[in-house]
Amino acid sequence: xxxxxxxxxxxxxxxxxxxxxxxxxxxxxxxxxxxxxxxxxxxxxxxxxxxxxxxxxxxxxxxxxxxxxxxxxxxxxxxxxxxxxxxxxxxxxxxxxxxxxxxxxxxxxxxxxxxxxxxxxxxxxxxxxxxxxxxxxxxxxxxxxxxxxxxxxxxxxxxxxxxxxxxxxxxxxxxxxxxxxxxxxxxxxxxxxxxxxxxxxxxxxxxxxxxxxxxxxxxxxxxxxxxxxxx
Amino acid sequence: xxxxxxxxxxxxxxxxxxxxxxxxxxxxxxxxxxxxxxxxxxxxxxxxxxxxxxxxxxxxxxxxxxxxxxxxxxxxxxxxxxxxxxxxxxxxxxxxxxxxxxxxxxxxxxxxxxxxxxxxxxxxxxxxxxxxxxxxxxxxxxxxxxxxxxxxxxxxxxxxxxxxxxxxxxxxxxxxxxxxxxxxxxxxxxxxxxxxxxxxxxxxxxxxxxxxxxxxxxxxxxxxxxxxxxxxxxxxxxxxxxxxxxxxxxxxxxxxxxxxxxxxxxxxxxxxxxxxxxxxxxxxxxxxxxxxxxxxxxxxxxxxxxxxxxxxxxxxxxxxxxxxxxxxxxxxxxxxxxxxxxxxxxxxxxxxxxxxxxxxxxxxxxxxxxxxxxxxxxxxxxxxxxxxxxxxxxxxxxxxxxxxxxxxxxxxxxxxxxxxxxxxxxxxxxxxxxxxxxxxxxxxxxxxxxxxxxxxxxxxxxxxxxxxxxxxxxxxxxxxxxxxxxxxxxxx
Numbered sequence: 001x002x003x004x005x006x007x008x009x010x011x012x013x014x015x016x017x018x019x020x021x022x023x024x025x026x027x028x029x030x031x032x033x034x035x036x037x038x039x040x041x042x043x044x045x046x047x048x049x050x051x052x053x054x055x056x057x058x059x060x061x062x063x064x065x066x067x068x069x070x071x072x073x074x075x076x077x078x079x080x081x082x083x084x085x086x087x088x089x090x091x092x093x094x095x096x097x098x099x100x101x102x103x104x105x106x107x108x109x110x111x112x113x114x115x116x117x118x119x120x121x122x123x124x125x126x127x128x129x130x131x132x133x134x135x136x137x138x139x140x141x142x143x144x145x146x147x148x149x150x151x152x153x154x155x156x157x158x159x160x161x162x163x164x165x166x167x168x169x170x171x172x173x174x175x176x177x178x179x180x181x182x183x184x185x186x187x188x189x190x191x192x193x194x195x196x197x198x199x200x201x202x203x204x205x206x207x208x209x210x211x212x213x214x215x216x217x218x219x220x221x222x223x224x225x226x227x228x229x230x231x
Numbered sequence: 232x233x234x235x236x237x238x239x240x241x242x243x244x245x246x247x248x249x250x251x252x253x254x255x256x257x258x259x260x261x262x263x264x265x266x267x268x269x270x271x272x273x274x275x276x277x278x279x280x281x282x283x284x285x286x287x288x289x290x291x292x293x294x295x296x297x298x299x300x301x302x303x304x305x306x307x308x309x310x311x312x313x314x315x316x317x318x319x320x321x322x323x324x325x326x327x328x329x330x331x332x333x334x335x336x337x338x339x340x341x342x343x344x345x346x347x348x349x350x351x352x353x354x355x356x357x358x359x360x361x362x363x364x365x366x367x368x369x370x371x372x373x374x375x376x377x378x379x380x381x382x383x384x385x386x387x388x389x390x391x392x393x394x395x396x397x398x399x400x401x402x403x404x405x406x407x408x409x410x411x412x413x414x415x416x417x418x419x420x421x422x423x424x425x426x427x428x429x430x431x432x433x434x435x436x437x438x439x440x441x442x443x444x445x446x447x448x449x450x451x452x453x454x455x456x457x458x459x460x461x462x463x464x465x466x467x468x469x470x471x472x473x474x475x476x477x478x479x480x481x482x483x484x485x486x487x488x489x490x491x492x493x494x495x496x497x498x499x500x501x502x503x504x505x506x507x508x509x510x511x512x513x514x515x516x517x518x519x520x521x522x523x524x525x526x527x528x529x530x531x532x533x534x535x536x537x538x539x540x541x542x543x544x545x546x547x548x549x550x551x552x553x554x555x556x557x558x559x560x561x562x563x564x565x566x567x568x569x570x571x572x573x574x575x576x577x578x579x580x581x582x583x584x585x586x587x588x589x590x591x592x593x594x595x596x597x598x599x600x601x602x603x604x605x606x607x608x609x610x611x612x613x614x615x616x617x618x619x620x621x622x623x624x625x626x627x628x629x630x631x632x633x634x635x636x637x638x639x640x641x642x643x644x645x646x647x648x649x650x651x652x653x654x655x656x657x658x659x660x661x662x663x664x665x666x667x668x669x670x671x672x673x674x675x676x677x678x679x680x681x682x683x684x685x686x687x688x689x690x691x692x693x694x695x696x697x698x699x700x701x702x703x704x705x706x707x708x709x710x711x712x713x714x715x716x717x718x719x720x721x722x723x
Contacts, residue, residue: 048567048571049570050567051713051716051717072573076572079567084568085498086565086640087501087505087506096498101573
């Protein structure tokens, strides 16, 4: 689904990302872990064509990301709060994103209804602008909006940070379902090793922009990761 | 400590993403500053001999004192529009072990060195020196000069109080207009003769130097009011405490008739209406629309038809200039979303274009009553509206592709001076002066009708090539996409 080759990003002489080759098949739940500055967000930003690669390319479902905008219809993402429009209410924001993805209001209403328990009654029909919601609730809105319109690729940067434990557990279930039953390719990054090993079939460890580990998740993975990061 | 603050300011200036563009503007501002200094200097030198010549039997000092009131009013208005309290981003400093009062004092005392306070010195000092040479008592003249400087500082701090008041209400320019207009009216209709009062006051200080203490007291009072206001705003949670208003959700179904750009138009309309910063462009609409009333009732301007086009451009294009120059910075807060969502750039820009074009048409229709002052005005406004539609809309959209300065809509009004200030008026100049030049040229060469026609033809050419121009503009935006994303995600 997503194939990365010879990708690198340099700021002046500082190499922040250098991936020789990375293939992510369709329907895989893919986890990216690494310390601060390892290049996780850089990689996601390159995937979304928000920054320009120094060398190399990413091909998303046959579309060369840096050259064509045709990856946009089947790709969606929530990276940070700059993906939210502060002066809209949650519903309006969902409608807006829905409209861009060819869904009408009724579609969105029934879609958002499915996340009622995730929202915990704090998001829909609140008559509040997104900028007035708490950080955690903003995050919920952003993540749910990234699921609108059945995208084939979903990119979530640090989805578990700032969320309460109940929501973290529900979100994990949602992400698992997406990959297992709907064949969606889900890419997430996280600092929380436990969550990633719970959710992802495959985990890649980045360090200073390079891939240092590429693991198929199994019972021993968490231990292995913990041992790695303890050093 | 002060040194450290200053170095912070200097770094934020040098290291901001808009540095290059900022530098060019700063050079331009530098020239403007030199120009004003020159004018004030000439004023200061020529004032005494000039007044002596025109009013031989009056004391020039008395005349100057008697018009001081008008200076104060004009100074207030200018400062309101051009001078902003130099608030650096003080919030990050709040959690550090620096006394809040120190930060506040620094911000306030920094404003004393503002250009607006230095400029009058270039007139006051030469005039004072002339007075001394003309054998006025030395010490009294020094006291007079000192008291004028104090008055300047009083205006300086009064302005910040007015600004902070108007930024908290949604009235934008209304408070300053009411205040200055009210004072002027009181004086003009001789209800209270303020001009005389101010003149006599300065005269009294000139005669009894001890009275200067009154000015010092006023200054201290204003400073401490400013101190209090700013001190109260400098809390991390003051933004949290603000009451969350209930939102009224509107459908804006009528935008559907614009087809595929409808979602963007809805977004833009909500953007304008729901954010304080952008809402002020709506208030400016009213001021812009009434702008013609300053000129047309006066016979002097009635005889200057070449000037009509300028007012026409302004009246029909006020929204265009005010809103348009911050495209795409209005959306800077969520630019990454727009760039990664399923959006065609062209639709996004087309929505902005449609909004501006609609505003021009609407403002032209609303300005039709100016026909009362003569049909020529209507004709000139019509030509100007077409020019706005065909040329200025495209120019301002193109200019937006060079925009690298973000506007943080989410920030509360207290610190939100972004995108206001002298620079925003400078950008409007070519949009208004160029058509004025073209119009005036044809007016003097061939006559009024041809001049109108020439503006209209330029506009129509722009409208004919709309598609081509938009494709070109879109490609410019595409080219600077990465740079914009990078600049908009910076904090300063």
